[in-house]
Amino acid sequence: AQSVTQPDIHITVSEGASLELRCNYSYGATPYLFWYVQSPGQGLQLLLKYFSGDTLVQGIKGFEAEFKRSQSSFNLRKPSVHWSDAAEYFCAVGPLIYNQGGKLIFGQGTELSVKP
Amino acid sequence: NAGVTQTPKFRVLKTGQSMTLLCAQDMNHEYMYWYRQDPGMGLRLIHYSVGEGTTAKGEVPDGYNVSRLKKQNFLLGLESAAPSQTSVYFCASSLITGELFFGEGSRLTVL
Numbered sequence: 001a002q003s004v005t006q007p008d009i010h011i012t013v014s015e016g017a018s019l020e021l022r023c024n025y026s027y028g029a030t031p032y033l034f035w036y037v038q039s040p041g042q043g044l045q046l047l048l049k050y051f052s053g054d055t056l057v058q059g060i061k062g063f064e065a066e067f068k069r070s071q072s073s074f075n076l077r078k079p080s081v082h083w084s085d086a087a088e089y090f091c092a093v094g095p096l097i098y099n100q101g102g103k104l105i106f107g108q109g110t111e112l113s114v115k116p
Numbered sequence: 117n118a119g120v121t122q123t124p125k126f127r128v129l130k131t132g133q134s135m136t137l138l139c140a141q142d143m144n145h146e147y148m149y150w151y152r153q154d155p156g157m158g159l160r161l162i163h164y165s166v167g168e169g170t171t172a173k174g175e176v177p178d179g180y181n182v183s184r185l186k187k188q189n190f191l192l193g194l195e196s197a198a199p200s201q202t203s204v205y206f207c208a209s210s211l212i213t214g215e216l217f218f219g220e221g222s223r224l225t226v227l
Contacts, residue, residue, distance in 0.1 A: 004158075009156070032213075032214075036218075041220075041221075042221070043120075043206060043219050043220040043221055044208075045218075046215045049214075049215055090158060090159070097212055097213050098147055098166070098210060098212055098213065103149070103174065106158040106160075108156060108157060108158040109156075109158050
């Protein structure tokens, strides 16, 4: 079955510390991988995406993610967290082309809190 | 840059009432989606559309109906609201490949 697992429901880090959010997926074909961020009361904003090429992907707001095919993982990282990064983060996996009912599958989300 | 716009943003209903959520996108996207977001469950797809005049069921379609009479609009209807439909609803749109673009959400409470 196709699925996305974000093992950490809630993470707290100190401002300035590094961050890694985990994402593991199960998908039959070559997937498109995404990380979205949701600030309180807002919609989801795309942080970065991966389909092919360099397995280390750079995104907005200083985030990056690394695709590891052997581990079926797409972990999100940031070297130094800012208080404004406090939000909920969603990993998603989907087909290259959304035909025949193909769609994105989302993880349950990881809520990030940032301590001053 | 309007992107994806949802109306209304907040609504309170009584059990058994009906309502319609409207989603409009100005990016000429073929695909549109309705998701619901509940705590600890991520986003679950209710219905989606691959083009004007077409709709299809997603993961949790029961109790909802949709229509896509115009390419830019995707309506989500609740014919007889139930407390279990209390949720935040998100509309999204996309090309046939690539990322989804989301609206800001519509918070629905059913009493």
